[in-house]
Amino acid sequence: MRLELGKIKIADVQFSEETKVENGTLYVNKQEIIDLVMEDDHIVKCVVELARPGESVRITPVKDVIEPRVKVEGPGGIFPGMINKVTTVGEGRTHTLNGAAVVTCGKIVGFQEGIIDMSGPGAELTPFSKLNNVCVVVEPKEGIEQHTYEKAARMAGLKVATYLGKAAIDVEPDEIVAYETKPLLEQVAEYPDLPKVGYVYMLQTQGLLHDTYVYGVDAKKIIPTVLYPTEIMDGAVLSGNCVSACDKNTSYHHLNNPIIEELYKKHGKEINFIGVIATNENVYLADKERSSNWSAKFAKYLGLDAVIISQEGFGNPDTDLIMNCKKIENEGVKTVIVTDEYAGRDGASQSLADADPKADAVVTGGNANEVIVLPPMDKVIGMLDYADKIAGGFDGSLRPDGSIEAEIQVITGATNELGFNKYSATTY
């Protein structure tokens, strides 16, 4: 499968009569977005606001972040199984509004929603402070059940991202990058002397606000499967607004998976990138056993020499991470795991809930328990009401002046476990 990603660089976002891209500015028709979101009867109100890098703006409670994309050549459409038909994607050409994103927010569904600051110390910890964000603030119908609200908010974000993506169809990309992975036997034959490398993609599947969708299927109902890396760039894997904000993989993270990107950079030079094994992080022990058995089986079956394993979330999924690592190493396949840490606010406790001597190659996105003070911002998109309640907040997190003292856990993407950031931890 060969996919060209045509990146249209977006440096600004503005409201306008017409939704379009011109000279690096994304123009947005506010009312068309509102109308699109209000198609869903579960949503009674929708507000659209813009947030640009450097502004004194706080967006919260953030559910998902999505990069607008559109397929311009090749089979299928973007976000298969969710927005478009379940056609297998990952071939042809896709345009992306690089530098723009849709951010969904609104009253919390659970505890896991996050904060994006567009300036100040919090902005340094989230990649989304560098984007031109179209924020969709939704208000659910009174009394609807949490799962229904989550789905409505999730679909609203995907619909708006699809709508904005369409503005990129006829725009000449600033940069075109091609990615290619061939069918297994051909790919192995192409670089016979390079180590065969795979990627074990652990998807968060612990339940409400801990779900991920693969071609529209709730990933807790899958058994591990194999994907071409380019399928993921077309939205084959999407977030169900999962887990603590700091280490949730938003849909933006999935679309721009940095491990896939970095593996491609060395593809054909130092490694032979064979493909992606997608697996889940279910809560039942039998599911954990089955899925880790299967990821190890696939690693062997595909003839891999080494894999990177990435995690999403923490605590319970630490066991999935270690089970995957141990079983894959036992098959003679070398591993590097990518995780983050919960070492306590003082950094003195064990960072993971599970461990094994075989996990001797670890990349960390930092200690999520670190406390930060986020100064007040001139403008809040969404609402501050939940700062004490969201995961990483505590009684008194929200101070009278509008500043927030909380663990960096509250910051969307701060300790990302796909290695999206430079933030990390070391032993002092």
Added chain:
Amino acid sequence: MSKYKVVHYINQFFAGIGGEEKANIPPEMRDGVVGPGMALAAAFEADMEIVATIICGDSYYAENMENAEAEILEMVKSKSPDMFIAGPAFNAGRYGTACGAICKAVKDNLGIPVLTGMYVENPGADIFKKDLFIVETKNSAADMRKAIPKMAALAIKMAKGEELGSPSEENYIERGVRRNIFREKRGAERAVEMLVAKVNNKPFVTEYPMPVFDHVAPAAALKDLKKAKIAVVTSGGIVPKGNPDHIESSSASKYGKYDLTGFDYLTDETHETAHGGYDPCYANSNPNRVLPVDVLRDLEKEGVIGELHKYFYTTVGNGTSVGNAVKFSKEYAQELLADGVDGVIMTST
């Protein structure tokens, strides 16, 4: 500006009193510098001064720990110093352990910054590196000339309350504390580079060496369940409706103790979960799913268990550090013992 006042601790050998044959001398305090204190004082230049030196025999300390510690603490207190420094002890085991123990006692009791120095394999380093800053020295006093400036530099920063850098920047032994940093490359790039090194059998450095956990041996089985008082404890976050003590949804800093008197079962009217790490809908609609009061009451009525303890203890396990969890359980385990509880059912999520 006046100089920071330092009290320095050394053993009989470095005080020039004698070797093993003098190791039993009790603590004494002298004004000003003695032995290695001279070089230390010189390295402090204008910032700090050593106002007194406490000398104690290594054997005396080892054999009279409690008394020696109390005596030394009194001596330190009498000088109201800004900082306390011990050693360096290099690879001398008893001396290193004494330096570590006294530093910790001074830090805990007087709340002033403390510093010592020793070889990384000194048993004192292993015991105290988590609690203290210990400047890393070589294994013999031949390293004195190099060790002293390192200790002086770190001591000045600590006395001034300045932010300390990494172990390698400040020359102290790793304390096992995780601190966040920005690295030069993003995590994914580092992961791929690590993988390429590993698959080619080249050296690589893990960013997080695997932790070691305590293993708690299971208690002996209860002899007679029919007479046993059973308590139920959870990390699943079940709390009275409204979460009256505001237990955090993640990284809990506290636990709750709540009365079960009068509850045959829990309902969505009376209880809910504060836990932010799982789908709360099912626990909220029927909290017995996490805290099985309904079934335990049945077992109580059927005579399978003697009685259900009056209180349940609860916290949120989500992202809560092992350190906090240990602290909570040490406290409420004592209460459970005092209340005559024979067995505890712990539920997690």
